[in-house]
Each structure stands twice: as structure tokens, then as C-alpha cells.
Amino acid sequence: MATFDAEKAKLTSDEVKRRIELAKAFNSSLINNNLEDPYSEDQKNQGRAEYARMLEIHEQIGHIQIPNIDVDIPIYAGTAEEVLQKGAGHLEGTSLPVGGNSTHTVITAHSGLPTAKLFTDLRKVKEGDRFYVHNLGEILAYQVDQIKVIEPSNFEDLLISEGHDYATLLTCTPIMINTHRLIVRGHRVPYDPAIDNKLIAENQTGFMYKYLFFGLGVYILIMIYLILHYRKRAKKYTREINKILVLNNEKLGVDYEEKK
Numbered sequence: 001m002a003t004f005d006a007e008k009a010k011l012t013s014d015e016v017k018r019r020i021e022l023a024k025a026f027n028s029s030l031i032n033n034n035l036e037d038p039y040s041e042d043q044k045n046q047g048r049a050e051y052a053r054m055l056e057i058h059e060q061i062g063h064i065q066i067p068n069i070d071v072d073i074p075i076y077a078g079t080a081e082e083v084l085q086k087g088a089g090h091l092e093g094t095s096l097p098v099g100g101n102s103t104h105t106v107i108t109a110h111s112g113l114p115t116a117k118l119f120t121d122l123r124k125v126k127e128g129d130r131f132y133v134h135n136l137g138e139i140l141a142y143q144v145d146q147i148k149v150i151e152p153s154n155f156e157d158l159l160i161s162e163g164h165d166y167a168t169l170l171t172c173t174p175i176m177i178n179t180h181r182l183i184v185r186g187h188r189v190p191y192d193p194a195i196d197n198k199l200i201a202e203n204q205t206g207f208m209y210k211y212l213f214f215g216l217g218v219y220i221l222i223m224i225y226l227i228l229h230y231r232k233r234a235k236k237y238t239r240e241i242n243k244i245l246v247l248n249n250e251k252l253g254v255d256y257e258e259k260k
Helices: 002-008 013-028 120-124 193-259
Strands: 060-066 071-077 088-090 103-108 130-134 139-150 165-173 180-189
Touching: 002 060, 120 165, 120 180, 130 165, 130 180, 130 193, 139 165
Parallel strands: 071 088, 103 165
Antiparallel strands: 060 071, 060 130, 088 103, 130 139, 139 180, 165 180
């Protein structure tokens, strides 16, 4: 994400504006019923998607940030498996993540991967929480207003709604079973750096303390184990030394009696 933000800072304002306008023109051309399940075999086996080149920097078209679950991962075009193994994918057929009236972007990522958290904790998000889509030109803020579990073939909640600016986060559920899709929808709200940066910072601080307390707890458990282990070994050595002393004393007693 740092690379994406650093590289976009090198673009001129005119270049950013040109690319965003191309993305908005693309959004205007979308057909509202041309969607497929991102986890179908056809979608997973597709190669790199080319439809969002105007937004790409090093193949990323942005990044998705969900402060309440400590997620900030890159967004790539399409939902090929090679994409979903390393970040989030933009569902082809939905609006590109540049906002605007009558748009609905869908961002999807795996849950339960052993190698990356991605959207594993998406089920912890609550209505009223905020998430943020970072694109070439700006940061888009969305407030969660709907959380549902749907069938993989049900796209009704992912369609464009006239006059609304929606973003939906999608992942498989239940974890490792993947028979359904969890969707978390947000409606666009004004991005206010003073408020939103504070919210992000507070959540990051909360997670920092959580990890700190977790690490402290692990340290304490290790120390307790080492102390108990040391005491157990010390008792064992004490018993062995006492046995040796007793045997030596007995041997000395026998030798003394024999000499008498």
C-alpha cells in the first residue's frame, strides 16, 4: 500500500483527473445484470484482467482499509485465483472504485487462508462501521448499512441502485465450507480527515495494545512454564543427591563396622 500511495503522489493532477474520468466513463457503460460469482471456476481460472488499466499502479487499482478489523490490503482488477491469493479483487461487471451516483463497486477477498488474514475477520464488522477505498485520486469513505449472507448465484444485492453510491465487501462463508457468500455493504459518506484519521488511529492503537497484551500474556505463560519446569528438575536433582548421600552414609557405616 505504501508503494501505491508513493507512486500515485508522482502523478500530475491532470493525469489523475484523466484516469478517473476514464474510469467513470467505464462505469457509465456497465450493464446491470452482467455479474458472475467471483469464486466460480471460470472466474478463478481467468488470467490478469485488463479492463481497469487506467487505475493501475504496479497492477494495483487501490487498496481497501477496514480499521475495525485492522485490514489494509491491495485491490487488483478481477478475481483470478492468483489475485485472491495476495489481496482483494474487484468483481468484474461492477463499478470501478471511483465513486459517483448510481455506482456499486464490489471488492472480494478470501477468508480462512493459512498464509494471510485478508477478509477472515469480515464477519466481525458491524453496521455503522466505516471502511475506506483508496484510489488514484482520493479516499472514499463508506458506512456499513447492510450485512447479509446470500447464495453464490444471488446478485440482487450487488446491482447498481439508481442515485446511490455503494461499495460491497464480499467473501465466502462459512470458512472452509464456502457454500454461501457474506456481503457487507456500505453507502458513501463524506470523508473528513479530521474525523476519519482519528478513527483509524484509534483502531490502530487499540490493535497495538491488543497485540502487546497478547505478547505479554505469552511471555508470562512461558516464564511460568520455565519456573515450574526448573522447580520440577530441581526437586528431581535434590532427590537424586539425597539418595546418593544416603547410600554413601550407609556404605560408610558398613565399612566402619567391618573395621571394628
